[in-house]
Amino acid sequence: MRFRVLGSGSSGNTTLIECGGTAVLVDAGLGAREMAERVQSQGVDPGSLAAIVLSHEHGDHCRGAASFSRKWGVRLLGTRGTYAAGGFGAEDIAGWDVLEPGRPWACGAITITGVAVPHDAAGPVGFVLEGDGVTLGHATDFGHVNRALVDAFRPCDTVVIESNYEPALLRDGDYPWSLKERILGRFGHLSNEDVAQYIKRGLGEACRTLVLAHLSRQNNHPDLAHMSALSALRSRGRTEVRLEIAEPDGMDWITVAPAPRPARGPEQLRLF
Ligand SMILES: [Zn+2]
């Protein structure tokens, strides 16, 4: 399994994931034409995508979903809440399937499980994507890390997680107070400090690559997000974890590699 973030942040989120001949997009927050060009530039035919998997209805995740689906004949996969709030008409899209959080959905060589997350949307989810013996966790847009997400991401070899804002920059910035309160709230967005706490208390031992995504241009800086996560990883002695930042225009391919498992040979069996 490998993936490439093609867009990250409020200007539009979309990630291309490939595994065993199956390719899907997680979120479709760019314009349909722009998204098709970025997919094609990776040598992938947009019409060959098995699904567009939607996390929630906000424009920076859904903007191009309907027109991309219709033009390229790609079905959508999302929760009932996302469809209802996103206002997708059956005639606007190639087709759609309902993702029930917690219930795995087989999409070619990739099995996708939605994990409900706390965000001010109708049915927001993060995802666990499994295939080819590895597991990828992908979650952006949520206000706090809950127990369900920690448990769902524990076996993940790679985790893509939102690191949206630095609290001091947000508080001192130009956003109106109502928006600041929304972002800071339990159903808003995840801060650099929230991610640091997740690394210290929740990140699974299997994780070998951590990608920070959906950074705010106004209220964060890649160096601050990187430093905060790196110091949390070091404080836990997790020096084996590769740390990456998803830029607004995306990033290079990352291969999801399995963590080395402890050998269970006949030597160990003899102990019992
Ligand atoms: Zn977003």
Ligand SMILES: [Zn+2]
């Ligand atoms: Zn959102």
